[in-house]
Amino acid sequence: MQIWNRNRQVVYRSDAPRGARLTDAGGPSDELIAALSGTTESEVLSADHPPTSERDVRKLLRRHGDLMEVYVPIKNHGHTVGAFEVYLQNAATEAAIAQDTNRLYLVVLLGLSVLYAVVFRIVAAASRRLRDHAAELRRHAERSEHESLHDPLTGLPNRMLLRDRAHQAIVRGRRTGEETALLLIDLDSFKEINDTLGHHSGDVLLREVGIRLTRVLRESDTVARLGGDEFGILLPDVGGEEGAVTVARAVHRALQHPFPVQGLMLDVEGSIGIALLPAHAESFDELMQRADIAMYAAKGRRTGYEVYVPDATDGDRSRLKLASELRDAVARGEVVLHYQPKCEMRSGRVTGAEALMRWYHPTHGAIAPDRFIPLAERSGLIRSLTMFAIESAIAECRRWIDDGVDLAVSVNLSTRDLIDVQLPDDIARLLGERNVPANRLELEITESVIMADPLRARGVVSRLRDMGVNVAIDDFGSGYSSLGYLKRLPVNELKIDKSFVLGMTDDEGDGVIVQSTIDLAHNLGLRVVAEGVETEEVWERLRSMGCDIAQGYLISRAMAGSEFRRWLDSSGRSGSAAA
Ligand code: C2E
Ligand code: CA
Ligand code: CA
Numbered sequence: 001m002q003i004w005n006r007n008r009q010v011v012y013r014s015d016a017p018r019g020a021r022l023t024d025a026g027g028p029s030d031e032l033i034a035a036l037s038g039t040t041e042s043e044v045l046s047a048d049h050p051p052t053s054e055r056d057v058r059k060l061l062r063r064h065g066d067l068m069e070v071y072v073p074i075k076n077h078g079h080t081v082g083a084f085e086v087y088l089q090n091a092a093t094e095a096a097i098a099q100d101t102n103r104l105y106l107v108v109l110l111g112l113s114v115l116y117a118v119v120f121r122i123v124a125a126a127s128r129r130l131r132d133h134a135a136e137l138r139r140h141a142e143r144s145e146h147e148s149l150h151d152p153l154t155g156l157p158n159r160m161l162l163r164d165r166a167h168q169a170i171v172r173g174r175r176t177g178e179e180t181a182l183l184l185i186d187l188d189s190f191k192e193i194n195d196t197l198g199h200h201s202g203d204v205l206l207r208e209v210g211i212r213l214t215r216v217l218r219e220s221d222t223v224a225r226l227g228g229d230e231f232g233i234l235l236p237d238v239g240g241e242e243g244a245v246t247v248a249r250a251v252h253r254a255l256q257h258p259f260p261v262q263g264l265m266l267d268v269e270g271s272i273g274i275a276l277l278p279a280h281a282e283s284f285d286e287l288m289q290r291a292d293i294a295m296y297a298a299k300g301r302r303t304g305y306e307v308y309v310p311d312a313t314d315g316d317r318s319r320l321k322l323a324s325e326l327r328d329a330v331a332r333g334e335v336v337l338h339y340q341p342k343c344e345m346r347s348g349r350v351t352g353a354e355a356l357m358r359w360y361h362p363t364h365g366a367i368a369p370d371r372f373i374p375l376a377e378r379s380g381l382i383r384s385l386t387m388f389a390i391e392s393a394i395a396e397c398r399r400w401i402d403d404g405v406d407l408a409v410s411v412n413l414s415t416r417d418l419i420d421v422q423l424p425d426d427i428a429r430l431l432g433e434r435n436v437p438a439n440r441l442e443l444e445i446t447e448s449v450i451m452a453d454p455l456r457a458r459g460v461v462s463r464l465r466d467m468g469v470n471v472a473i474d475d476f477g478s479g480y481s482s483l484g485y486l487k488r489l490p491v492n493e494l495k496i497d498k499s500f501v502l503g504m505t506d507d508e509g510d511g512v513i514v515q516s517t518i519d520l521a522h523n524l525g526l527r528v529v530a531e532g533v534e535t536e537e538v539w540e541r542l543r544s545m546g547c548d549i550a551q552g553y554l555i556s557r558a559m560a561g562s563e564f565r566r567w568l569d570s571s572g573r574s575g576s577a578a579a
Contacts, residue, residue, distance in 0.1 A: 003074070003084040006036060011082070035071030035083035042070040044090050057087070066090035151225040153203055154210035162224035162232050166277075166284040169236045173277055180277040181244035183233040183251065184291035185213075185270045186299065190229035191421060191459045193266060201261045205268065208261075212254045217247070228421065231270075232288075241276060241307055248272045248305040271298040271453075272305035280308050289380050296415065300452045323379040325361070326372055330388050335359050337392050338558035342410070342529060342551045343573065345543045350573040352408035352442065354551065355393040356558045357385070373414065382414045391430055394441065396561050398434045405565075405574060410442040410472065415449045419456050424463040431467075438468030444495065445471065447479040454485055465490045472529065477517060487524060494521040498532025501552070505537060515545050522546065 003012035008028045031041035045057060046066045060067060068090045074082040149161040157165075169180040187209065194202035206229065213223045213231060222234040233251065238244050252272060258265035273295025281287040294308040329335050339353040359367040376382040393409045400407050417423060431438055443464065450457045450473070461471055472493035473486065477500055496517050503510035514530065521528040530542050533552030542550060559567055568574045 001084060001086045003082060004032060004036070005082040006080070008032065008036065012084075031069070031071045032083060032085070035073045035085075036080060038073050038075075038080045040070070040072050042068055044068050045087075046090075060087055064089050068093050154207050154225050156210050156214075156231075157222055157224040159224060159226050159232070162222055162226070162234055163284050165222045165234050165236075166287065169234065170277060170282075170284070172236070178237040179240055179243075179279070181235040181238040181241075181247070182275050182277070182287045182291045183235065183244070183248055183305075184226075184273040184275075184288070184295045185231040185233070185251065185255075186295055186419075186453075187229040187255075188269045188271060188299070188453070189266075189455050190268065191456050193261070193268070195459060197262060197264075204261050205259055205266065208259050209255065209268070213251060216250045216254045221247075232291075238276075241274075241279075244274050244276060245305070245307065248274055252304045269304070271295055273298055273308065274305060275308040280310060289378075292380075293378065296452060300448070319375070322364075322367075322372070323375050323381075326359070326376060326379070326381055329359055329361075330384065334361060335385070335388065336560065337389060337396070338560055339396070339409075339564040340551060340558035341556050341564070341568070341573070342549050343555050345539070345547055345550050348573060350407065350555075350568060350571075351549065352410060353564065354410040354444070354558070355389060355396075355412075357389060357412075358558075377414055377416060382416050383420065386411075386414060386417045387426065390427060390441075394430050394434050394436050397436050397440050399561075401436065401440070403565075405568065408440050408442050408470065410444050412444045412474065413449060415446075415452050418445060418449050418460050419453050421456070421460060423460060424467060424469075427464065427469065428467055439470060442470035442472055442493070444474040446474045447476065450485075450489065451479070458489060462490055465492075477513060491526065493527045493529060494524075495529040495531055495551075496547075498552075501530045501532040501538060501542070502534065504541060505535070511541070514542070514547075518545050518547055 001012075001014040002010050005011050028036075031043055034041045044066060045061060045068075047061050057067070057069075064087075066089075068088045070086045070088060071083050072086070073080045074084060149158060149164075150156065151158045166180070166182070169178075172178060173180060190202065190205065193205060206225070209231065210223065210225060213233065217223060217233065217235075220236055224232045224234070226232050233247070235244060235247055238247070252270065255268060255270045258267050260266075273291040273293065275281060275287050275290035275294055277287055280290045290308040294306045297309075298304060298306040336358050337355040338358050339355055341350045342352040342354060343349070344351045357369045357373070359369075359372050361367050373382070373385075376385050389411050393411045397407070397409045400409075427441070428438075431441065445457075445461070450461075464471055470493065471491040472495055473489075473491055474495050475497040476494050478497040494517070496514055500510045500513050500517075504514055518528045527548045528546075529549040529551060530538075530547045531551045533539055533542065533550040533554050535554060538552075539550060539554060556567060556571075
């Protein structure tokens with residue numbers, strides 16, 4: 001060890017003999033200068049590069065190996081007054097440093113491991129949550145897609161999915177020429193079961209029907225619930241009409257076995273309409289419509305199933321054009337109602353009017369309802385036409401009430417209208433909106449309308465009667481109907497078909513039919529209306545036969561609303577005036 005003063009003179013050397021002159025051979029080193037100016041400095045000396053000037057250091061190096069030369073400033077009251085120089089064995093220092101460094105490494109390593117563990121857990125948890133969330137989103141999307149394409153009650157595909165599959169079949173068919181069939185199934189007594197046993201039983205039944213239908217079909221077929229008790233089956237690559245009929249038979253048989261519901265064994269038969277692609281239709285809507293017509297035929301004929309038979313006139317271009325024009329005719333105001341008076345025979349008083357539809361075509365002129373009503377029935381427009389007729393008739397009736405005219409208005413219903421279980425509710429709403437009492441409205445339904453689906457017709461008629469709406473059987477005698485059934489139908493009025501009334505003058509047989517119909521109706525407690533009364537002679541005979549009401553050209557033809565009102569005022573037969 002050596003101690004230096006500020007003037008860079010050695011004042012002490014540990015290995016110098018007492019009293020020796022302390023001198024330094026070389027000039028001051030950089031380290032010494034730094035130490036004298038206040039900072040601690042050090043340098044490692046090794047045997048390869050010893051300081052040339054210091055003999056003693058060589059000796060030390062030889063004895064101890066590498067040395068660390070350290071210059072430490074000596075301070076007095078903050079001022080550096082000198083420096084001392086120490087030689088330390090570098091191996092020990094290195095060992096100490098190495099030990100410290102190792103400890104530091106260990107601490108850093110440990111710290112990093114802990115950090116890694118913590119960060120890893122956080123990241124893992126976050127990514128797990130993200131993954132769960134993504135899976136939940138995916139499940140949700142799948143669920144809502146499934147919900148939008150399936151019927152919640154039965155789990156079967158809905159109309160949208162059926163439409164989609166039909167489109168695929170149409171596109172495929174164009175390429176491959178394969179035929180696809182649509183079976184439209186309507187349960188015959190569902191409404192009655194639903195009404196008498198309650199919705200729950202109805203639901204159980206529908207589910208069971210869905211299961212049975214699925215069982216008799218191939219994997220590639222689609223069974224869909226279209227709403228209410230209506231099911232649709234799409235049969236791709238069906239192998240023509242024969243193949244479709246084979247499936248229809250199997251489906252019909254499957255529905256013939258009684259269904260166990262609430263401990264009861266219920267008979268639920270179905271009527272099946274069959275239509276084929278591309279033989280009967282080009283689009284899904286057309287296919288549905290054709291199958292609907294066939295289903296109606298199956299109901300009417302009670303055959304269980306029917307294949308659509310193209311109408312000979314369907315291909316007629318002008319007819320198709322007319323049907324498409326009818327679609328917009330109501331909106332364009334071309335369709336109006338005319339009113340034909342119904343006259344009480346005893347008093348000569350007008351008690352009501354039948355609303356008869358007229359279509360004033362911009363180029364063809366007036367088109368008779370006998371021509372365009374069947375067109376509407378075949379093209380699916382009849383429901384909107386019927387609603388238009390009912391709404392207009394109720395509005396007219398409101399005007400009569402406002403003017404103090406006491407008349408009922410009759411509206412004709414078509415076959416398709418009566419299986420629409422929504423109809424009574426729609427009528428109730430329309431009556432409510434105009435504040436017209438239900439007994440001011442009468443609905444005329446023909447035998448064929450009733451016989452198409454007697455059970456359902458009875459359900460709808462009963463609801464209308466419960467509401468207070470009057471119901472008449474139109475064209476009585478013209479079709480086939482079971483008298484036993486009519487007896488149980490809650491109607492108020494029977495209208496003798498005009499062919500018998502018109503024939504009365506020439507054909508005695510017609511006279512006998514008219515007389516017996518009047519008697520039958522009275523025995524059932526019904527009011528009788530004779531339509532087609534054209535002459536005084538017929539009027540007189542009908543009166544003597546006991547007929548209640550007459551309608552015909554003798555009294556008046558059907559007139560536009562305003563004309564009818566003028567006629568009523570001038571004829572003096574007004575409900576209130578001629579009483
Ligand atoms: P309908 O219900 O039997 O109506 C009576 C038809 O006989 C009416 O023909 C009427 O003008 C006609 N008529 C009335 N008095 C006489 C008469 O003294 N002699 C003769 N020869 N005929 C008479 P229109 O108005 O051409 O209606 C024909 C059929 O069209 C109606 O027969 C009815 O089935 C149907 N129709 C008319 N309007 C509607 C409607 O709004 N909806 C529905 N679904 N069908 C309607
Ligand atoms: Ca009628
Ligand atoms: Ca009639």
